[in-house]
Amino acid sequence: xxxxxxxxxxxxxxxxxxxxxxxxxxxxxxxxxxxxxxxxxxxxxxxxxxxxxxxxxxxxxxxxxxxxxxxxxxxxxxxxxxxxxxxxxxxxxxxxxxxxxxxxxxxxxxxxxxxxxxxxxxxxxxxxxxxxxxxxxxxxxxxxxxxxxxxxxxxxxxxxxxxxxxxxxxxxxxxxxxxxxxxxxxxxxxxxxxxxxxxxxx
Numbered sequence: 001x002x003x004x005x006x007x008x009x010x011x012x013x014x015x016x017x018x019x020x021x022x023x024x025x026x027x028x029x030x031x032x033x034x035x036x037x038x039x040x041x042x043x044x045x046x047x048x049x050x051x052x053x054x055x056x057x058x059x060x061x062x063x064x065x066x067x068x069x070x071x072x073x074x075x076x077x078x079x080x081x082x083x084x085x086x087x088x089x090x091x092x093x094x095x096x097x098x099x100x101x102x103x104x105x106x107x108x109x110x111x112x113x114x115x116x117x118x119x120x121x122x123x124x125x126x127x128x129x130x131x132x133x134x135x136x137x138x139x140x141x142x143x144x145x146x147x148x149x150x151x152x153x154x155x156x157x158x159x160x161x162x163x164x165x166x167x168x169x170x171x172x173x174x175x176x177x178x179x180x181x182x183x184x185x186x187x188x189x190x191x192x193x194x195x196x197x198x199x200x201x202x
Contacts, residue, residue: 015048046081053078068103069095069130072110079126084118085143086125093132098191102169106139106189109165109173112158113141113185121145121183137191142184147177 022041029037053074063071069091076087097103110128117123123145131138150159159175162185166173170190177183 011051015044015051019044019048050078050082063104063107064100067097068107071103071107072128072130075111075114076126076128079114079118085123088125088127090127090129091132092129095130095132096191098137098189102189105165105169106171106187109162109187110139110141110185112162116158117143117145117183120148123182133191135191137189139187139189140184142182144182147179147181147183149179150175150177 019041022037022044026034026037026041066074069089073089076089079085079087098106114126117126121143123143125144127140127142129138129140131140162175163173166187172186172188174186175183176186
């Protein structure tokens with residue numbers, strides 16, 4: 001949350017001021033330099049947009065407000081804006097909100113997967129599917145990248161962290177990858193069990 005605030009309040013504010021100053025300077029610049037100034041103005045504006053989007057994705061309160069689906073959708077839009085790959089989110093069934101703490105954990109697992117895709121996979125496509133059923137929420141994410149040998153992957157890659165987080169919320173975790181065939185992540189969150197637990201504790 002502190003990093004989120006720093007990005008939004010400090011770096012975001014500096015970029016906003018820079019954008020305003022560039023707008024003022026543009027009016028006094030000679031014609032032959034106008035195009036260069038427009039490019040710089042766009043670069044600063046895009047940077048401001050990305051800093052604010054990153055700030056939102058780091059803040060648990062924002063994730064709670066937007067929900068799991070909305071937060072993932074924001075990430076997909078951010079990747080598409082950056083042009084790093086073609087990201088798509090598909091929804092099946094009727095959406096419903098899940099427990100706040102669990103939604104945050106699921107989002108952080110997906111963020112870890114997305115981060116690995118962007119840093120290591122050399123992928124051109126990222127597909128995410130939310131399948132809502134009365135018994136569970138099935139989340140699948142896959143890329144068309146270079147893949148890797150799961151057995152030889154080092155523990156420091158964040159894969160173990162994803163799996164341990166899944167265990168905290170009784171979510172089935174399955175990661176598949178093979179060299180040259182991309183990587184896929186499957187999460188099955190038991191919504192029926194969660195509802196029964198809440199009902200029984202009343």
